Amino acid sequence: MAEPHEVIADTIEVERYELLQAPLYRFDQSRRSFLKLMGAGMAILLVAQDVLAQESGSGGPPTSIDTDRIGAWLHIGPEGAVTVCTGKVEVGQNIRTSLAQAVADELHLALDGIAMIMGDTDLVPFDRGTFGSLSTPAMAPQLRRAGAAAREWLLDLGAESLAVERTALQTIDGRVVHARSGRSLGYGELTEGRQLSRTIDASTVLTATGQWTVAGRSAPKVNGRDFVTGTHRYPSDITRPGLLVGRVLRPPSFGAELITLDDGQARGLPGVAVVRDGNFVGVTAPSEPMADRALAALSAEWRQQASPVSAATLFEHLRATAVSDHLYADEGDVDTALASATHVHAQTYNIDFIAHTPLEPRAAVAEWSAGAVTVWTGTQRPFGVRAELSRAFDLPEEQVRVIMPDAGSGYGGKHTGEAAIEAARLAQATGHPVRVVWTRAEEFTWAYFRPGGVIDIRSGTDAGGSLVAWEHRNINSGGSGIRMGYNVPNQRIEFLRADSPLRQGSYRGLASVANIFARETHMDELAHLRGEDPLAFRLRHLADDRMAAVFAAAAERLGWASRHKIAGRGFGIAGGTEKGGYVATCAEVEVDGTTGKVRVVRAVAAFECGAIVNPLQLRNQIEGSMVQGLGGALFERIGFAQGRIDTASFARYRVPRFSDVPELDVVLVDRPDLPSAGAGETPICGIAPAIGNAIFDATGIRLRSLPLAPRGLKV
């Protein structure tokens, strides 16, 4: 399947690899089934902000609205149960908790009074997907508006029922209270069994950050108990009556074509079915061992036509096929400024492909009924997968339901619906529900990768060591984080696309990991060439107060000014901004002079993302970003040759483990005066250059490739 490319120009940049494609049709089904399901009570339907933006000037809330324009649902049942429906999904970033916090705040309810329905395409409004750190800045305000509108309406109903002035009423803990008389009515009671429905718009006034009572405070994962007791059901845990286990026959190399298939032996196994449709071959069986036996019993002949590009020739191949795609900045005259600069520094930074390796691989359970299909699957884009299924089976979208149970992580790696389509095809052919869970080797091979890339930076400085020119060319990684964060009058910032030998896609932080690594390594080189403190050199080129503030906070926590270097150890600092968040990271590393082993001893990150919604979960996200980023920084790397992945197991692809984790120190910089930005991605950006810069400080060896030291340093 080809990956649709679409460049979205937005306030928050969504990069070309986000695999976005809007569905062709949206039907009214979900609204109808939602209201039917919810029955009596109060429903608030919120018009999506982007729709209102397009219709600005129309004045007031639209009177009739299509389902595809609804951004969120909120329902209060006759017993007062509050249900919130959103297309965002939970993959460990704990958005289920923080979105519930936002609604609880507006409705003056405790957090456990809110039930969130997420990522079920029959029940929730259309959503492009959970990526780009957009849930907190875009979805939380929408849900707040729905909550605020419900609260205001409840006050109207309360004034009517209690026959008192509306201004004498308060909403407290799920009740509309008339303090003077001591009378009160529960939210559910106020609906009196009626079915009330109202459409609202974005003009609803929200609770100011300073008045938050639920958000802004630490809240543990709302359904945490289910996870520690093993009762949570992940996509791969879903079971249905008569469920069969499905397996898919994979080609021996990328692009191989099936010539012949002998499935006689497999078909002879008890309960086994073989399904062949075009280039798709799969088996089903009543049990996992039988499905494995059936797959192994297939005898297939392939025509292999793999790309000759391998990990060893990746960077020259990308450079050879590079084509200018987008000029992000072209200010002043870079060539003239470089020609007249006192010092010109040019370096290249290479970025390897890496894998997301979510611990739960791609998984789906599909079930057909009366020509319609329901698929439970782990995806960050339930509506995108619905569209994929609709296209694959030539079905109208209302005949496809995609349900996303909270899944075993994603990190940008679960935007597509391969397992969903495979399970649906096998279920269609056998007339039974079918489960397909990818093996680890399949996940390592047939998913998509964080793009590899080549980054060239040329800089010019004047006699005083101030930057006068900056040229940044990124081949294939992408445009996130590519813009120059430091003051420089002449700059050219360019992204070039190239022919990728591997399937590539989104990864936590997108290309900002690569671009910030290159920029922050280069800045460090310039500081050292001048003999200037790397932090001081950065700060005197910074105009952005928010960026300067996180650098100061991280440096202070580490004790940068008074840092004491011991033999074999070094300190590094790096930072950047992307998707509305600001991160600065310090690292202390130790390099073993005999073995060359690199160990990160301590890492400090200061992060600012506007008003903090949930300090506990924010801290957890930042720590996790640092640990995941440490893997890509030091040793994660996809090896490939002849159309095969050589690192398709955890034995061959090293990810961070307990012993790799340094002492972690997180500084939260709270800005309650600013809107909240997302926090799941940007904190990953600082760790790689901080480690690389610390290695230079320790050894004098400058590393310019990610991963920095997959087999340790040559000392």
Next chain:
Amino acid sequence: MAASATLTVNGQVRSVSDPEGKSLLSALRDDLGLVGTHYGCGEGQCGACTVLVDGKPVRSCLLEVGQVEGKSITSVEGLATNDGLHPLQAAFLEEDALQCGYCTSGMIMSGVALLARHASPTRAQIVHAMEGNICRCGTYTRIIAAVERAATIGRERSNG
């Protein structure tokens, strides 16, 4: 091989059909409905499928049903009692030691086995004992804190 095997899981005797070539992981999940034990790699590298066999942590993806007949198997579902959560389960919640939670059951089983061997494990002992469990979300520091907290709770209980 027989058409069925009997396993003792979480104190109950259970029957597993067609055990030939079936992994303990598959038996737990598909035959017994105990899906709290997870598949992560199928090669014993990630620890998501960790259960206890006679108190020792094992990778259920690598063991066949026939190898554990007659032994006592404990999965994550068998930890909580009527008195509430196991101290390590409670400590995971208190330390917020999870994000997506997919590795959590395996982590908890490895931690429970460690705490049974060492009531007060050092940090180095925790790292050593848990090195085979991957948390891709990177909550390792919190998991260590949870094991330490559970050790404290355990000591208080045995002293109290």
